Amino acid sequence: MPVLPIIQLGSTGHYVKLLQMNLNGLALNFNGFVLNGVFDIKTSEATKNFQDRFEINPDGIVGPVTWKVLLEQVKVVQKLLNARGHHAGYLDGWFGAATTNAVHRFQTVNGLYSSGIVEPRSRRRLFDPYPRDNYEYRPSSSDLRSLHPHVAVLARRFLELTRAHNLDVRIYTAFRSWDEQDRLFAQGRWMPGYVVTNARGGDSYHNWGLAFDAAPYENGIQSNDPQKFVRMGHFGQQVGLQWGGTFRTLVDYPHFQYTFGLNTWDLLHGVRPSV
Known part of the structure; x- marks a missing residue:
């Protein structure tokens, strides 16, 4: 070179x-x-x-x-x-x-x-012209069963830990469809609203069942208290999740992920977690 x-x-x-x-x-x-x-x-x-x-x-x-x-x-x-x-x-x-x-x-x-x-x-x-899965066509879901099994286990541990510390946390997005991800990417670019993601459909860990979004609630209403999000983030880290509050390029306080050391291009190329 x-x-x-x-x-x-x-x-x-x-x-x-x-x-x-x-x-x-x-x-x-x-x-x-x-x-x-x-x-x-x-x-x-x-x-x-x-x-x-x-x-x-x-x-x-x-x-x-x-x-x-x-x-x-x-x-x-x-x-x-x-x-x-x-x-x-x-x-x-x-x-x-x-x-x-x-x-x-x-x-x-x-x-x-x-x-x-x-x-x-x-x-x-x-x-990956002949993929063995249908991630590209799956619908969005808040059900933990839409996540990779290991990520779902971590999500349940995370919820148990938050409840043990009297923090009402709820997961509102688990698997996100590629089409929905594209709509979010368009927001703040060529569609109304604020930029909320830098990832197109297929380029988010949500689109592979390796991420979820959660928020603290108070009296049944989603909280806007940043300290509650920080506490929630620390609990996620304690169970082994990566928290979006620590991201360098676009901080994302509700976001948690477990990537198995793979980036999204690996996933697009057909590489899958070994467990």
Whole structure:
């Protein structure tokens, strides 16, 4: 791999635009940065999100490790597109015109929205064309049985612990459908409301039964007391859950998850928890 420059907030030029093209093509442009070669705040946020996904220090600085992982992610997409006969060209790691056009062709052939970016439904079809499950089509549910069995056990332990400490906590979302996730992603972007998630359908642990949302209640009404949410979060952590109140990119106090060490791209690629 050629030596690539270190770029960060305030950088400009050709390599910044290449970074933006790769992040955009991999469907990581969740905040709508412009592909203009200017490393602005939005580009920095998207970079940190990518780094966090791959357990790279999320400092927003694109150095050798971030470049390596980013180019590898594009290369594997290019390799699969070529293998499926969609002619992405040489495996150079850059999400340029040839790769974008190949994605368009792949999406059209597979009855997907032809965006030219590898959003979760396209990623699943490309990496796991014959899935053994129907996660993509399951309806939303607040029933703990819609969760992975191990996550459901942790959720029950969490509820027992909160009740033992006189905190009335209720789980109001367990499995979330991919369509509902897409509607939430649209909120605050091209639909009315505030931004509540950076994840498209298929790119949230809710969409795989590995996450749930909960809230404290008082006199039968959901509480707005931040201290109650913090207490609830600590109880979730005590049973082994990851709490959204500790997230770096979009703090989410009601959110709890157990990921088995997998990121959502692993899940889209057909990898499943071993237990």
